[in-house]
Amino acid sequence: MAPPLKDELDIVIPTIRNLDFLEMWRPFFQPYHLIIVQDGDPAKTIKVPEGFDYELYNRNDINKILGPRASCISFKDSACRCFGYMVSKKKYIYTIDDDCFVAKDPTGKDIDALAQHIKNLLCPSTPLFFNTLYDPYAPGADFVRGYPFSLREGVPTAVSHGLWLNIPDYDAPTQLVKPRERNERYVNAVMTIPKGTLFPMCGMNLAFDRDLIGPAMYFGLMGDGQPIGRYDDMWAGWCVKVICDHLGLGVKTGLPYIWHSKASNPFVNLKKEYKGIFWQEDIIPFFQAVVLPKDCDTVQKCYIALSQQVKEKLGKVDPYFTKLADAMVTWIEAWDSLNSSGGTAVANGKPKK
């Protein structure tokens, strides 16, 4: 049987090393096309195991393709992965870190993470009312008593956020305080994050519908020359969530799990994160209060409107946010230069008539 969405999904992998980790994923990933975004020294050769269909971009390629607009793509930080989202021509993206391996479910069976993400993306989300039995579309489940019938159709799913067994995605202070903590709790659920609620989106094991939300999946300015790191996926997640809420799209979290093999160095992480740790105390109230203008009916329009608010409100917190707001605009220009310009207008997740 052909894998679902074979011709409609790209796997995006940011890396600085040989991709030996793909061996373990071979049964699941080999049918798909890979977009590898090589970070760091472009002179280095990245080895990809035989039999995989891929394209690889290093910094020289990014500079050549985007010209001056390449400034919006981070360097020496896995935030560079978003370049892969931009050059893909597929409807769906799955992105995974190269220290993530196949996890096992409680019965000991290998988890096909990609298959679960595809399930999550292909069935609707329910952001307007909470279902206590979790995903109402899952086999053996449904909407419970008291769930309004008018909301049972759900909304299109834009994002599927998967989780991690073994090394949890903790910030540096928590890593330092709990160096031995491992995530051993397998929670057999997928749920929609309700409208109006923000969450910490991790880029380690993440899938999304590029047509629905792609232009908002910008991982910001991190790493080389920037005052901050490890907030790339968080930034994207907050932007994505307020835009999904505005456009009537759904964001899911939960299954599938991957096995996260190695904790990054907490001391290095602390250096990358420390500004983010206090900035986020302003960033979160900002995103909680964001209202996008009603006439913003494409992801691009939403994103540009958001960048203006970032400049105006967060620019006061630190000049970095003014630079970031400009980069958000550059990102959209670059996206539109490589994709059909301007996006499709959507209302409640459906193309506008």
Add this chain to the structure above:
Amino acid sequence: MAPPLKDELDIVIPTIRNLDFLEMWRPFFQPYHLIIVQDGDPAKTIKVPEGFDYELYNRNDINKILGPRASCISFKDSACRCFGYMVSKKKYIYTIDDDCFVAKDPTGKDIDALAQHIKNLLCPSTPLFFNTLYDPYAPGADFVRGYPFSLREGVPTAVSHGLWLNIPDYDAPTQLVKPRERNERYVNAVMTIPKGTLFPMCGMNLAFDRDLIGPAMYFGLMGDGQPIGRYDDMWAGWCVKVICDHLGLGVKTGLPYIWHSKASNPFVNLKKEYKGIFWQEDIIPFFQAVVLPKDCDTVQKCYIALSQQVKEKLGKVDPYFTKLADAMVTWIEAWDSLNSSGGTAVANGKPKK
């Protein structure tokens, strides 16, 4: 070892029959005091297994204790259970249906539902931001990267909503369409329902902090002489949630599971529910839009303010809601007549100075 909260928790059970189901719960419930609310014919004698410490109220008792205010307590409907909340003098309430038995966890061990509810109530909730690893206070879990540190203290938990294995809590139409569906999915998680999100609260397996939210746990006018049934717990849940959101209190759902043994008759249920099924299409937008005045700093004040909005806005949907709004006021009068009047002012879950 003494069970936790032995002297601070009452178990409230509404029933029309002998309480043989308590035999299975004996190891878990016997240390606690039971409040049995006998529904239907007060001449009938309800047998309680030996060794349980209980008080029992039938309709005659309710009429005697509340006088004319007894009109706010439903008859011939399990909504009558809320009378038990009112006469309790304890800080915590656990309420369970008499067709619910001890469930087993995936390892085959009996689940002590009450112990899990107590854990849920004693540790904080996190309604202001979603934690992707679920309860951050559970052993082996924490707040993930990107979770604002200022929000990690959480807020006091007012409600713990438990779930059901075997017979799911479906409405009559879903029961009719899926008569054989059983809930076999054990989801090993407790989560906070985010601020601003409504949920369908089921009264089958429910615990709450009476001091924090008790006066809002009114199960409405159902059953005998009323045009509707099976919306008692839903109504309470919607009122409770908007008041918890206003006062900065938390509502959790998930573990523990009980084993729900028997589906009620879907034809009878359809008759009870059908008005609710279309009314809820107005009720949900009403509750989603409710704003309580800032000076409402006790549950009682919130509840009275809510009753006024119910009368004004939902009274137009059906005269039933005008009657219900009056009963909400009567309920508060009755509550205050049996409890220290007026409630304690709270702000963000803490008593006001």
